Amino acid sequence: MNKHDLIVITGAGGFIGGALTRYFRDKGFTNVRAVDIKRVDQWYQTVAGVESIAGCDLKIKENCYRVCRGATEVYNFAADMGGMGFIELHRAACMLSVLINTHMLMAARDSGTVQRYFFSSSACVYNTQKQQQTDCTALKEEDAYPAMAEEGYGWEKLFGEQMCRHFMNDYGLETHVARFHNVYGPHGTWDGGREKAPAAICRKVIEAKDTGSGEIEIWGDGKQSRSFMYIDDCLQGIDMLMHSEVREPLNLGSSELISINRLVELSEEIAGVKLRRTYKLDAPKGVRGRNSDNTRIRERFDWEPNTPFSLGLAETYAWIQQQYFDRKAGKCTVC
Numbered sequence: 001m002n003k004h005d006l007i008v009i010t011g012a013g014g015f016i017g018g019a020l021t022r023y024f025r026d027k028g029f030t031n032v033r034a035v036d037i038k039r040v041d042q043w044y045q046t047v048a049g050v051e052s053i054a055g056c057d058l059k060i061k062e063n064c065y066r067v068c069r070g071a072t073e074v075y076n077f078a079a080d081m082g083g084m085g086f087i088e089l090h091r092a093a094c095m096l097s098v099l100i101n102t103h104m105l106m107a108a109r110d111s112g113t114v115q116r117y118f119f120s121s122s123a124c125v126y127n128t129q130k131q132q133q134t135d136c137t138a139l140k141e142e143d144a145y146p147a148m149a150e151e152g153y154g155w156e157k158l159f160g161e162q163m164c165r166h167f168m169n170d171y172g173l174e175t176h177v178a179r180f181h182n183v184y185g186p187h188g189t190w191d192g193g194r195e196k197a198p199a200a201i202c203r204k205v206i207e208a209k210d211t212g213s214g215e216i217e218i219w220g221d222g223k224q225s226r227s228f229m230y231i232d233d234c235l236q237g238i239d240m241l242m243h244s245e246v247r248e249p250l251n252l253g254s255s256e257l258i259s260i261n262r263l264v265e266l267s268e269e270i271a272g273v274k275l276r277r278t279y280k281l282d283a284p285k286g287v288r289g290r291n292s293d294n295t296r297i298r299e300r301f302d303w304e305p306n307t308p309f310s311l312g313l314a315e316t317y318a319w320i321q322q323q324y325f326d327r328k329a330g331k332c333t334v335c
């Protein structure tokens, strides 16, 4: 890619889009357009030298055409989403993100300039029947079919993947699809109902330590398991996939399986506390166990996400702790 080619990143006020915007600027790309529906003071990161378009609703087709004008690459991260607490209770809202991907694909196709299109899919596309054990078998790409995706959010992502495939086959638009498995790290959602497990547990531990409550509430029985990918690995994987010959959906996730109880333990170790645990068994908790089978990504790139969870979590904890105390001190923070 030429360093002056226009890169469009949607959902750039959010966690992964914001991080990718910084990533490309740091690599010397001079022409980056960052787009989000949120006001700019609600973005996790705004990057100097980047064209930031705020308050732009990409469900609206005309907006998608406007932001894709002149672009060489499009990275579509915009979606109405969150952790289990959000996606289990807002299924219709999650499905409406189909409008974003539909209009963005049409705009990319009709731009006459877009050479590559990236779609951020999710491990939630996988058949839920294959995720009922805590010591689960890691999911291979072909395990998405026969389809029985996570209700709402997962089906929307699966449909988005299919649209990418058909836009490529029928219209010649080069599309790349990654199935992210639980991405975490600094500059992401850490409070307010959309946060994911690592951020939620870090915040609860920080709060318990600060208030001296000595207690933590855990959603479910704590035995549910997941793998978590650190943001830096996610960015590297996106870059590799977008600039490769790989055209089929690819797992982008860590294969280090962690239970929620272990996540709490690691957070306690970072904080230097030991908390009493209560388990909220009727809280949203998603599938019982999920891990990423990385055979295909290793074959394609001789690489896989490899940041040890304990290291990434320490970085994340430190950032959330700073946000927590900044907010407590009345400073302006985005959570």
Ligand code: NAD
Pocket (backbone or CB within 6 Å): 010, 011, 012, 013, 014, 015, 016, 017, 035, 036, 037, 038, 056, 057, 058, 059, 076, 077, 078, 079, 080, 081, 082, 100, 120, 121, 122, 123, 179, 180, 181, 182, 183, 184, 188, 189, 196
């Ligand atoms: P995020 O919520 O931090 O970012 C998404 C951004 O999209 C938000 O800033 C939001 O304001 C914006 N947005 C929502 N609706 C919009 C609209 N109509 N028009 C314009 N912008 C809109 O989420 P994230 O964690 O950065 O995730 C980015 C993408 O990756 C999403 O598509 C998500 O589904 C996917 N994904 C993320 C994870 C994860 O663990 N973070 C896992 C699987 C898939």
